[in-house]
Amino acid sequence: MANQHTPNLVAVGTIRPYRAVAPTGSADNACGESNANNLSMGVVSGDTKSHDSANHAEANDQVSLQTGNVLLIECGGSVTRGNGLKTDADGKAVEAATSGATLQYHIGVALESGASGAIIRMLWMPQAIRPALS
Numbered sequence: 101m102a103n104q105h106t107p108n109l110v111a112v113g114t115i116r117p118y119r120a121v122a123p124t125g126s127a128d129n130a131c132g133e134s135n136a137n138n139l140s141m142g143v144v145s146g147d148t149k150s151h152d153s154a155n156h157a158e159a160n161d162q163v164s165l166q167t168g169n170v171l172l173i174e175c176g177g178s179v180t181r182g183n184g185l186k187t188d189a190d191g192k193a194v195e196a197a198t199s200g201a202t203l204q205y206h207i208g209v210a211l212e213s214g215a216s217g218a219i220i221r222m223l224w225m226p227q228a229i230r231p232a233l234s
Contacts, residue, residue, distance in 0.1 A: 107165060111157035117146040118174040118219055119156070119191030120207055121163065131163055133191035139205045140187055140226060143171045146219070173207075173222050175214045183210050184229070185222060193222060197231050204229045 112125040112132045120140040124132040134140045142165035144156045157163050166172065176192030179185065184196040184206045196204040206227050214220040 107163075109163040109165070111159055111161045111163050113159055114155050115144055115157040115163060115191075116154065116174075117144060117148060117156045118172050119144055120173065120187045120193070121165070121191060122187075134187040134207075135191075136189045137186050137196075137202070137205050139228070140191075140207050142166065143173050143207075143222075143224070146172060169224050170211065171208070171222050171224050172219050175216055175218045175220055177216050179210045179214050179218075179220060181210050181213045184208075185210055193220070196229070199231050202231070204231055 108129045109131045110129050112130045115133055120134040120143050121131045122134040122138045122140045145164045145166050173193045176188035176194045185193040185208050186196040186204055186206055188194045196206050206229050208222040208225045211221040211223055
């Protein structure tokens with residue numbers, strides 16, 4: 101089991117393993133899978149809620165986040181080692197845009213390459229970056 105921290109966070113819906121999460125809902129401690137290019141608060145562990153579940157958490161379950169700077173996350177598309185990552189609509193890691201006018205909410209840097217569905221290591225470095233205008 102990876103190092104994990106169980107803050108006072110509660111799922112507002114289904115959260116699958118190795119997904120980025122963000123604040124959502126009306127309660128201060130509510131969270132859900134991050135949306136596309138969302139400012140995220142962490143990445144959940146790979147644990148499932150029970151032996152017969154594919155989910156890390158479901159509505160009203162406690163959420164456990166990975167600790168440290170190197171985290172495991174599921175890819176939502178092809179990712180190349182060294183590139184900046186942001187979230188897709190399901191809280192998976194995808195490469196952040198390097199040009200255009202849209203502010204990019206990076207969650208980190210890919211430490212290894214992977215295809216869609218792969219679990220890769222990522223350096224957790226959340227920050228907002230304005231890409232170069234094209």
